[in-house]
Amino acid sequence: MRSSRTVLAVALLGMALVACNDTVTTPGGPAKPDPAQIVESWTSCAKDAPRAGEMISVPSPETPAPAGSDPRIGYIDPAFTPVAAVICGREIRPGPDGGQEQVATERHAKEITSLLAALRLPSQQTGGNVACTLDMIVPPWLALVDEQTRWLRPSLPTDSCGKPRAEVLAALTGPQWTTVDTRTIRQVGSAAAEAAGCAQQWTDMVWVEARDRRPGPPGQAAAPAAGPLRLCVYEVPESIQGGDKPAGDFVYGGPLPADRQAGVLRALSNRRAVVDCATPATRFAVLRPLDGTGPDRYVELDGCLRFLVNPPTGGAHIGQGDDTLAALLGPL
Structure with a gap:
Protein backbone atom coordinates (compact mmCIF):
# COMPACT_ATOMS: atom_id res chain seq x y z
CA MET A 1 0.00 0.00 0.00
CA VAL A 188 -3.52 5.61 -19.10
CA GLY A 189 -2.61 2.06 -19.99
CA SER A 190 -4.85 -0.59 -21.54
CA ALA A 191 -4.84 -4.21 -20.44
CA ALA A 192 -3.44 -5.16 -23.86
CA ALA A 193 -0.54 -2.69 -23.58
CA GLU A 194 0.16 -3.85 -20.04
CA ALA A 195 0.21 -7.50 -21.11
CA ALA A 196 2.57 -6.68 -24.00
CA GLY A 197 4.91 -4.72 -21.73
CA CYS A 198 4.36 -1.56 -23.77
CA ALA A 199 3.39 1.99 -22.88
CA GLN A 200 -0.08 3.08 -23.94
CA GLN A 201 1.31 6.03 -25.92
CA TRP A 202 4.63 6.79 -27.57
CA THR A 203 6.02 9.55 -29.78
CA ASP A 204 7.00 8.88 -33.39
CA MET A 205 10.67 9.74 -32.98
CA VAL A 206 11.49 9.03 -36.63
CA TRP A 207 9.26 11.94 -37.61
CA VAL A 208 10.63 14.15 -34.84
CA GLU A 209 14.26 13.51 -35.87
CA ALA A 210 13.69 13.60 -39.63
CA ARG A 211 11.39 16.62 -40.04
CA ASP A 212 14.25 19.14 -39.75
CA ARG A 213 16.85 17.10 -41.63
CA ARG A 214 17.54 17.16 -45.34
CA PRO A 215 17.95 13.81 -47.11
CA GLY A 216 21.59 12.87 -47.32
CA PRO A 217 23.95 9.97 -47.81
CA PRO A 218 23.36 6.64 -46.07
CA GLY A 219 23.75 6.65 -42.31
CA GLN A 220 26.08 4.37 -40.43
CA ALA A 221 25.09 0.74 -40.44
CA ALA A 222 23.60 -0.68 -37.26
CA ALA A 223 25.16 -3.82 -35.80
CA PRO A 224 23.08 -6.81 -37.02
CA ALA A 225 23.03 -8.40 -33.56
CA ALA A 226 21.23 -7.64 -30.32
CA GLY A 227 19.68 -9.28 -27.31
CA PRO A 228 15.94 -10.10 -27.32
CA LEU A 229 13.75 -7.16 -28.35
CA ARG A 230 10.23 -6.09 -27.47
CA LEU A 231 7.99 -4.82 -30.26
CA CYS A 232 5.42 -2.11 -29.58
CA VAL A 233 3.35 -0.73 -32.47
CA TYR A 234 1.44 2.57 -32.31
CA GLU A 235 -1.11 4.30 -34.51
CA VAL A 236 -1.06 8.08 -34.84
CA PRO A 237 -4.49 9.80 -34.91
CA GLU A 238 -5.06 11.60 -38.20
CA SER A 239 -5.56 14.92 -36.41
CA ILE A 240 -1.94 15.04 -35.18
CA GLN A 241 -0.10 13.36 -38.02
CA GLY A 242 2.69 15.64 -39.18
CA GLY A 243 2.74 17.61 -35.92
CA ASP A 244 5.80 18.49 -33.86
CA LYS A 245 5.66 15.37 -31.68
CA PRO A 246 2.94 13.05 -32.96
CA ALA A 247 1.96 10.57 -30.24
CA GLY A 248 0.63 7.18 -31.25
CA ASP A 249 -1.76 4.92 -29.35
CA PHE A 250 -0.85 1.29 -28.67
CA VAL A 251 -2.10 -1.25 -31.23
CA TYR A 252 -0.18 -4.48 -30.61
CA GLY A 253 3.13 -5.75 -29.30
CA GLY A 254 5.12 -8.21 -27.24
CA PRO A 255 8.50 -9.97 -27.36
CA LEU A 256 9.71 -10.14 -30.96
CA PRO A 257 10.14 -13.77 -32.16
CA ALA A 258 13.78 -14.70 -32.76
CA ASP A 259 13.28 -15.52 -36.44
CA ARG A 260 11.67 -12.16 -37.11
CA GLN A 261 14.28 -10.34 -35.07
CA ALA A 262 17.12 -11.68 -37.21
CA GLY A 263 15.44 -10.33 -40.34
CA VAL A 264 14.64 -7.00 -38.72
CA LEU A 265 18.23 -6.45 -37.60
CA ARG A 266 19.55 -7.30 -41.05
CA ALA A 267 17.14 -4.75 -42.56
CA LEU A 268 18.22 -2.11 -40.07
CA SER A 269 21.89 -2.60 -41.00
CA ASN A 270 21.42 -1.60 -44.66
CA ARG A 271 23.20 1.39 -46.17
CA ARG A 272 20.48 2.71 -48.50
CA ALA A 273 20.17 6.46 -48.88
CA VAL A 274 17.19 8.01 -47.11
CA VAL A 275 14.50 9.04 -49.58
CA ASP A 276 13.27 12.63 -49.93
CA CYS A 277 9.84 12.16 -48.38
CA ALA A 278 7.47 14.19 -46.19
CA THR A 279 4.55 11.77 -45.76
CA PRO A 280 3.71 11.22 -42.07
CA ALA A 281 3.39 7.62 -40.95
CA THR A 282 0.04 6.45 -39.67
CA ARG A 283 1.72 3.58 -37.78
CA PHE A 284 5.20 3.12 -36.39
CA ALA A 285 7.04 0.45 -34.40
CA VAL A 286 9.26 0.81 -31.36
CA LEU A 287 11.84 -1.90 -30.67
CA ARG A 288 13.45 -1.87 -27.22
CA PRO A 289 15.83 -4.39 -25.59
CA LEU A 290 14.10 -6.62 -23.06
CA ASP A 291 17.04 -6.22 -20.68
CA GLY A 292 17.03 -2.44 -21.00
CA THR A 293 20.50 -2.22 -22.57
CA GLY A 294 21.28 -1.15 -26.11
CA PRO A 295 19.69 1.28 -28.56
CA ASP A 296 16.02 1.98 -29.09
CA ARG A 297 14.89 1.45 -32.68
CA TYR A 298 11.93 3.14 -34.40
CA VAL A 299 10.46 2.11 -37.75
CA GLU A 300 7.79 3.83 -39.87
CA LEU A 301 5.40 1.10 -41.03
CA ASP A 302 3.99 3.21 -43.86
CA GLY A 303 4.55 6.70 -45.21
CA CYS A 304 8.28 7.19 -45.84
CA LEU A 305 9.27 3.83 -44.30
CA ARG A 306 12.32 5.28 -42.57
CA PHE A 307 13.90 4.00 -39.37
CA LEU A 308 15.83 5.54 -36.51
CA VAL A 309 18.47 3.87 -34.35
CA ASN A 310 18.97 5.80 -31.13
CA PRO A 311 21.84 4.53 -28.92
CA PRO A 312 21.67 5.49 -25.21
CA THR A 313 25.05 7.22 -25.58
CA GLY A 314 23.83 9.47 -28.40
CA GLY A 315 24.67 9.52 -32.10
CA ALA A 316 21.20 8.63 -33.44
CA HIS A 317 21.00 8.02 -37.17
CA ILE A 318 18.19 7.69 -39.69
CA GLY A 319 18.07 4.94 -42.32
CA GLN A 320 15.77 3.83 -45.09
CA GLY A 321 13.52 0.82 -44.61
CA ASP A 322 11.09 -0.86 -47.00
CA ASP A 323 7.90 -2.90 -47.16
CA THR A 324 9.78 -6.06 -46.23
CA LEU A 325 10.94 -4.54 -42.95
CA ALA A 326 7.43 -3.25 -42.24
CA ALA A 327 5.99 -6.73 -42.85
CA LEU A 328 8.41 -8.26 -40.33
CA LEU A 329 6.93 -5.93 -37.73
CA GLY A 330 3.32 -6.93 -38.36
CA PRO A 331 0.96 -8.37 -35.71
CA LEU A 332 2.52 -11.09 -33.56
Whole structure:
Protein backbone atom coordinates (compact mmCIF):
# COMPACT_ATOMS: atom_id res chain seq x y z
CA MET A 1 0.00 0.00 0.00
CA ARG A 2 1.28 3.44 -0.87
CA SER A 3 1.97 5.88 1.93
CA SER A 4 -0.17 8.96 2.29
CA ARG A 5 2.80 11.10 1.31
CA THR A 6 3.16 9.14 -1.92
CA VAL A 7 -0.54 9.54 -2.65
CA LEU A 8 -0.19 13.27 -2.08
CA ALA A 9 2.74 13.56 -4.48
CA VAL A 10 1.21 11.36 -7.20
CA ALA A 11 -2.50 11.99 -6.91
CA LEU A 12 -2.67 15.69 -6.17
CA LEU A 13 -0.56 17.18 -8.93
CA GLY A 14 -1.41 20.39 -10.58
CA MET A 15 -0.51 23.48 -8.54
CA ALA A 16 2.81 25.23 -8.41
CA LEU A 17 4.17 26.33 -5.08
CA VAL A 18 2.29 29.48 -4.23
CA ALA A 19 3.26 32.69 -2.52
CA CYS A 20 4.33 32.78 1.10
CA ASN A 21 1.97 33.47 3.99
CA ASP A 22 1.54 36.86 5.62
CA THR A 23 4.42 37.01 8.11
CA VAL A 24 7.83 36.34 6.52
CA THR A 25 8.67 36.12 2.83
CA THR A 26 11.72 35.47 0.68
CA PRO A 27 14.24 38.30 0.32
CA GLY A 28 13.00 40.90 -2.12
CA GLY A 29 9.47 39.48 -2.08
CA PRO A 30 6.34 41.34 -1.08
CA ALA A 31 5.81 41.98 2.61
CA LYS A 32 2.36 40.45 2.41
CA PRO A 33 0.39 38.69 -0.33
CA ASP A 34 -3.11 39.71 -1.30
CA PRO A 35 -6.03 38.08 0.50
CA ALA A 36 -7.46 35.01 -1.20
CA GLN A 37 -10.39 35.71 -3.49
CA ILE A 38 -13.68 34.57 -1.97
CA VAL A 39 -15.95 32.74 -4.41
CA GLU A 40 -19.66 32.26 -3.92
CA SER A 41 -21.16 28.77 -3.52
CA TRP A 42 -18.90 25.76 -3.73
CA THR A 43 -20.38 23.07 -6.01
CA SER A 44 -17.84 20.31 -6.71
CA CYS A 45 -14.33 19.69 -7.99
CA ALA A 46 -15.81 18.71 -11.35
CA LYS A 47 -17.41 22.16 -11.74
CA ASP A 48 -15.22 24.49 -9.69
CA ALA A 49 -11.81 22.90 -10.36
CA PRO A 50 -12.20 20.73 -13.48
CA ARG A 51 -8.49 20.91 -14.36
CA ALA A 52 -7.06 20.40 -10.88
CA GLY A 53 -4.21 17.92 -11.01
CA GLU A 54 -3.55 18.19 -14.75
CA MET A 55 0.05 17.95 -15.88
CA ILE A 56 0.04 21.42 -17.41
CA SER A 57 2.14 24.53 -17.14
CA VAL A 58 1.37 25.94 -13.73
CA PRO A 59 1.38 29.52 -12.48
CA SER A 60 4.11 30.97 -10.33
CA PRO A 61 4.68 34.41 -8.81
CA GLU A 62 6.75 35.27 -11.92
CA THR A 63 4.24 33.83 -14.43
CA PRO A 64 0.74 34.17 -12.96
CA ALA A 65 -2.22 32.28 -14.33
CA PRO A 66 -4.33 34.07 -16.95
CA ALA A 67 -7.05 36.29 -15.58
CA GLY A 68 -10.16 34.35 -14.68
CA SER A 69 -8.48 30.96 -14.95
CA ASP A 70 -8.58 30.28 -11.21
CA PRO A 71 -9.47 32.20 -8.04
CA ARG A 72 -6.63 34.27 -6.62
CA ILE A 73 -4.62 32.43 -3.98
CA GLY A 74 -3.67 34.35 -0.85
CA TYR A 75 -3.97 34.61 2.90
CA ILE A 76 -7.21 33.82 4.74
CA ASP A 77 -9.17 36.99 5.41
CA PRO A 78 -10.05 37.18 9.13
CA ALA A 79 -13.68 37.85 8.12
CA PHE A 80 -13.82 34.43 6.45
CA THR A 81 -14.48 31.51 8.85
CA PRO A 82 -13.74 28.10 7.27
CA VAL A 83 -15.73 25.10 8.47
CA ALA A 84 -14.55 22.52 5.92
CA ALA A 85 -11.80 21.87 3.39
CA VAL A 86 -11.72 20.30 -0.06
CA ILE A 87 -8.85 18.75 -2.00
CA CYS A 88 -9.24 18.21 -5.75
CA GLY A 89 -6.70 16.02 -7.49
CA ARG A 90 -5.94 13.16 -9.81
CA GLU A 91 -4.36 9.78 -9.39
CA ILE A 92 -3.54 6.67 -11.39
CA ARG A 93 -5.49 3.53 -10.45
CA PRO A 94 -5.91 0.02 -11.86
CA GLY A 95 -8.70 -0.03 -14.44
CA PRO A 96 -11.78 -2.25 -13.93
CA ASP A 97 -10.80 -4.36 -16.96
CA GLY A 98 -7.05 -4.27 -16.40
CA GLY A 99 -4.51 -1.63 -17.30
CA GLN A 100 -4.55 1.76 -15.61
CA GLU A 101 -6.73 4.83 -15.71
CA GLN A 102 -6.46 8.41 -14.51
CA VAL A 103 -9.14 9.29 -11.96
CA ALA A 104 -10.17 12.71 -10.67
CA THR A 105 -10.86 12.71 -6.92
CA GLU A 106 -12.65 15.00 -4.51
CA ARG A 107 -11.80 14.73 -0.79
CA HIS A 108 -13.51 16.56 2.07
CA ALA A 109 -12.54 17.22 5.67
CA LYS A 110 -14.72 18.76 8.39
CA GLU A 111 -12.20 18.51 11.22
CA ILE A 112 -9.79 21.21 10.06
CA THR A 113 -8.42 22.66 13.28
CA SER A 114 -4.90 21.36 12.66
CA LEU A 115 -5.04 22.38 9.01
CA LEU A 116 -6.03 25.95 9.82
CA ALA A 117 -3.33 26.16 12.47
CA ALA A 118 -0.75 24.98 9.92
CA LEU A 119 -1.97 27.39 7.24
CA ARG A 120 -1.61 30.31 9.65
CA LEU A 121 2.02 29.56 10.43
CA PRO A 122 4.57 31.98 8.97
CA SER A 123 6.74 31.04 6.05
CA GLN A 124 10.37 30.61 6.99
CA GLN A 125 13.18 32.66 5.51
CA THR A 126 14.86 30.98 2.53
CA GLY A 127 18.54 31.11 1.64
CA GLY A 128 21.54 30.97 3.92
CA ASN A 129 23.41 27.80 4.84
CA VAL A 130 20.40 25.49 4.69
CA ALA A 131 20.80 21.95 3.31
CA CYS A 132 17.82 21.22 1.06
CA THR A 133 16.90 18.03 -0.76
CA LEU A 134 16.20 18.02 -4.51
CA ASP A 135 12.81 16.30 -4.30
CA MET A 136 9.89 18.41 -5.50
CA ILE A 137 6.69 18.51 -3.47
CA VAL A 138 3.72 19.76 -5.50
CA PRO A 139 0.93 21.05 -3.27
CA PRO A 140 -2.64 19.96 -3.96
CA TRP A 141 -5.53 22.05 -5.18
CA LEU A 142 -6.92 23.05 -1.77
CA ALA A 143 -10.04 25.08 -0.96
CA LEU A 144 -11.56 26.18 2.33
CA VAL A 145 -15.37 26.45 2.61
CA ASP A 146 -17.45 28.46 5.10
CA GLU A 147 -21.01 27.92 6.40
CA GLN A 148 -22.50 29.84 3.46
CA THR A 149 -20.58 27.46 1.09
CA ARG A 150 -18.36 30.34 -0.01
CA TRP A 151 -14.81 29.22 -0.66
CA LEU A 152 -11.25 30.41 -1.23
CA ARG A 153 -7.78 29.11 -2.11
CA PRO A 154 -5.33 29.61 0.79
CA SER A 155 -1.61 30.09 0.27
CA LEU A 156 0.63 27.50 1.93
CA PRO A 157 3.39 28.56 4.34
CA THR A 158 6.78 27.26 3.26
CA ASP A 159 9.92 26.09 5.03
CA SER A 160 13.46 27.38 4.60
CA CYS A 161 13.80 25.32 1.40
CA GLY A 162 10.71 26.86 -0.19
CA LYS A 163 8.61 23.71 0.25
CA PRO A 164 5.34 23.41 2.17
CA ARG A 165 5.99 23.27 5.90
CA ALA A 166 5.91 19.83 7.51
CA GLU A 167 2.88 20.85 9.58
CA VAL A 168 0.96 21.61 6.37
CA LEU A 169 1.89 18.29 4.76
CA ALA A 170 0.85 16.41 7.90
CA ALA A 171 -2.53 18.16 7.93
CA LEU A 172 -3.07 17.43 4.23
CA THR A 173 -2.48 13.69 4.64
CA GLY A 174 -4.28 13.01 7.90
CA PRO A 175 -7.11 10.51 8.45
CA GLN A 176 -9.80 13.20 8.48
CA TRP A 177 -10.02 13.29 4.69
CA THR A 178 -12.90 11.40 3.07
CA THR A 179 -13.23 10.73 -0.66
CA VAL A 180 -16.69 11.88 -1.74
CA ASP A 181 -16.40 11.58 -5.52
CA THR A 182 -14.27 9.98 -8.23
CA ARG A 183 -14.58 10.19 -12.00
CA THR A 184 -12.53 8.56 -14.73
CA ILE A 185 -10.64 11.05 -16.89
CA ARG A 186 -8.88 8.79 -19.36
CA GLN A 187 -7.23 5.45 -19.82
CA VAL A 188 -3.52 5.61 -19.10
CA GLY A 189 -2.61 2.06 -19.99
CA SER A 190 -4.85 -0.59 -21.54
CA ALA A 191 -4.84 -4.21 -20.44
CA ALA A 192 -3.44 -5.16 -23.86
CA ALA A 193 -0.54 -2.69 -23.58
CA GLU A 194 0.16 -3.85 -20.04
CA ALA A 195 0.21 -7.50 -21.11
CA ALA A 196 2.57 -6.68 -24.00
CA GLY A 197 4.91 -4.72 -21.73
CA CYS A 198 4.36 -1.56 -23.77
CA ALA A 199 3.39 1.99 -22.88
CA GLN A 200 -0.08 3.08 -23.94
CA GLN A 201 1.31 6.03 -25.92
CA TRP A 202 4.63 6.79 -27.57
CA THR A 203 6.02 9.55 -29.78
CA ASP A 204 7.00 8.88 -33.39
CA MET A 205 10.67 9.74 -32.98
CA VAL A 206 11.49 9.03 -36.63
CA TRP A 207 9.26 11.94 -37.61
CA VAL A 208 10.63 14.15 -34.84
CA GLU A 209 14.26 13.51 -35.87
CA ALA A 210 13.69 13.60 -39.63
CA ARG A 211 11.39 16.62 -40.04
CA ASP A 212 14.25 19.14 -39.75
CA ARG A 213 16.85 17.10 -41.63
CA ARG A 214 17.54 17.16 -45.34
CA PRO A 215 17.95 13.81 -47.11
CA GLY A 216 21.59 12.87 -47.32
CA PRO A 217 23.95 9.97 -47.81
CA PRO A 218 23.36 6.64 -46.07
CA GLY A 219 23.75 6.65 -42.31
CA GLN A 220 26.08 4.37 -40.43
CA ALA A 221 25.09 0.74 -40.44
CA ALA A 222 23.60 -0.68 -37.26
CA ALA A 223 25.16 -3.82 -35.80
CA PRO A 224 23.08 -6.81 -37.02
CA ALA A 225 23.03 -8.40 -33.56
CA ALA A 226 21.23 -7.64 -30.32
CA GLY A 227 19.68 -9.28 -27.31
CA PRO A 228 15.94 -10.10 -27.32
CA LEU A 229 13.75 -7.16 -28.35
CA ARG A 230 10.23 -6.09 -27.47
CA LEU A 231 7.99 -4.82 -30.26
CA CYS A 232 5.42 -2.11 -29.58
CA VAL A 233 3.35 -0.73 -32.47
CA TYR A 234 1.44 2.57 -32.31
CA GLU A 235 -1.11 4.30 -34.51
CA VAL A 236 -1.06 8.08 -34.84
CA PRO A 237 -4.49 9.80 -34.91
CA GLU A 238 -5.06 11.60 -38.20
CA SER A 239 -5.56 14.92 -36.41
CA ILE A 240 -1.94 15.04 -35.18
CA GLN A 241 -0.10 13.36 -38.02
CA GLY A 242 2.69 15.64 -39.18
CA GLY A 243 2.74 17.61 -35.92
CA ASP A 244 5.80 18.49 -33.86
CA LYS A 245 5.66 15.37 -31.68
CA PRO A 246 2.94 13.05 -32.96
CA ALA A 247 1.96 10.57 -30.24
CA GLY A 248 0.63 7.18 -31.25
CA ASP A 249 -1.76 4.92 -29.35
CA PHE A 250 -0.85 1.29 -28.67
CA VAL A 251 -2.10 -1.25 -31.23
CA TYR A 252 -0.18 -4.48 -30.61
CA GLY A 253 3.13 -5.75 -29.30
CA GLY A 254 5.12 -8.21 -27.24
CA PRO A 255 8.50 -9.97 -27.36
CA LEU A 256 9.71 -10.14 -30.96
CA PRO A 257 10.14 -13.77 -32.16
CA ALA A 258 13.78 -14.70 -32.76
CA ASP A 259 13.28 -15.52 -36.44
CA ARG A 260 11.67 -12.16 -37.11
CA GLN A 261 14.28 -10.34 -35.07
CA ALA A 262 17.12 -11.68 -37.21
CA GLY A 263 15.44 -10.33 -40.34
CA VAL A 264 14.64 -7.00 -38.72
CA LEU A 265 18.23 -6.45 -37.60
CA ARG A 266 19.55 -7.30 -41.05
CA ALA A 267 17.14 -4.75 -42.56
CA LEU A 268 18.22 -2.11 -40.07
CA SER A 269 21.89 -2.60 -41.00
CA ASN A 270 21.42 -1.60 -44.66
CA ARG A 271 23.20 1.39 -46.17
CA ARG A 272 20.48 2.71 -48.50
CA ALA A 273 20.17 6.46 -48.88
CA VAL A 274 17.19 8.01 -47.11
CA VAL A 275 14.50 9.04 -49.58
CA ASP A 276 13.27 12.63 -49.93
CA CYS A 277 9.84 12.16 -48.38
CA ALA A 278 7.47 14.19 -46.19
CA THR A 279 4.55 11.77 -45.76
CA PRO A 280 3.71 11.22 -42.07
CA ALA A 281 3.39 7.62 -40.95
CA THR A 282 0.04 6.45 -39.67
CA ARG A 283 1.72 3.58 -37.78
CA PHE A 284 5.20 3.12 -36.39
CA ALA A 285 7.04 0.45 -34.40
CA VAL A 286 9.26 0.81 -31.36
CA LEU A 287 11.84 -1.90 -30.67
CA ARG A 288 13.45 -1.87 -27.22
CA PRO A 289 15.83 -4.39 -25.59
CA LEU A 290 14.10 -6.62 -23.06
CA ASP A 291 17.04 -6.22 -20.68
CA GLY A 292 17.03 -2.44 -21.00
CA THR A 293 20.50 -2.22 -22.57
CA GLY A 294 21.28 -1.15 -26.11
CA PRO A 295 19.69 1.28 -28.56
CA ASP A 296 16.02 1.98 -29.09
CA ARG A 297 14.89 1.45 -32.68
CA TYR A 298 11.93 3.14 -34.40
CA VAL A 299 10.46 2.11 -37.75
CA GLU A 300 7.79 3.83 -39.87
CA LEU A 301 5.40 1.10 -41.03
CA ASP A 302 3.99 3.21 -43.86
CA GLY A 303 4.55 6.70 -45.21
CA CYS A 304 8.28 7.19 -45.84
CA LEU A 305 9.27 3.83 -44.30
CA ARG A 306 12.32 5.28 -42.57
CA PHE A 307 13.90 4.00 -39.37
CA LEU A 308 15.83 5.54 -36.51
CA VAL A 309 18.47 3.87 -34.35
CA ASN A 310 18.97 5.80 -31.13
CA PRO A 311 21.84 4.53 -28.92
CA PRO A 312 21.67 5.49 -25.21
CA THR A 313 25.05 7.22 -25.58
CA GLY A 314 23.83 9.47 -28.40
CA GLY A 315 24.67 9.52 -32.10
CA ALA A 316 21.20 8.63 -33.44
CA HIS A 317 21.00 8.02 -37.17
CA ILE A 318 18.19 7.69 -39.69
CA GLY A 319 18.07 4.94 -42.32
CA GLN A 320 15.77 3.83 -45.09
CA GLY A 321 13.52 0.82 -44.61
CA ASP A 322 11.09 -0.86 -47.00
CA ASP A 323 7.90 -2.90 -47.16
CA THR A 324 9.78 -6.06 -46.23
CA LEU A 325 10.94 -4.54 -42.95
CA ALA A 326 7.43 -3.25 -42.24
CA ALA A 327 5.99 -6.73 -42.85
CA LEU A 328 8.41 -8.26 -40.33
CA LEU A 329 6.93 -5.93 -37.73
CA GLY A 330 3.32 -6.93 -38.36
CA PRO A 331 0.96 -8.37 -35.71
CA LEU A 332 2.52 -11.09 -33.56
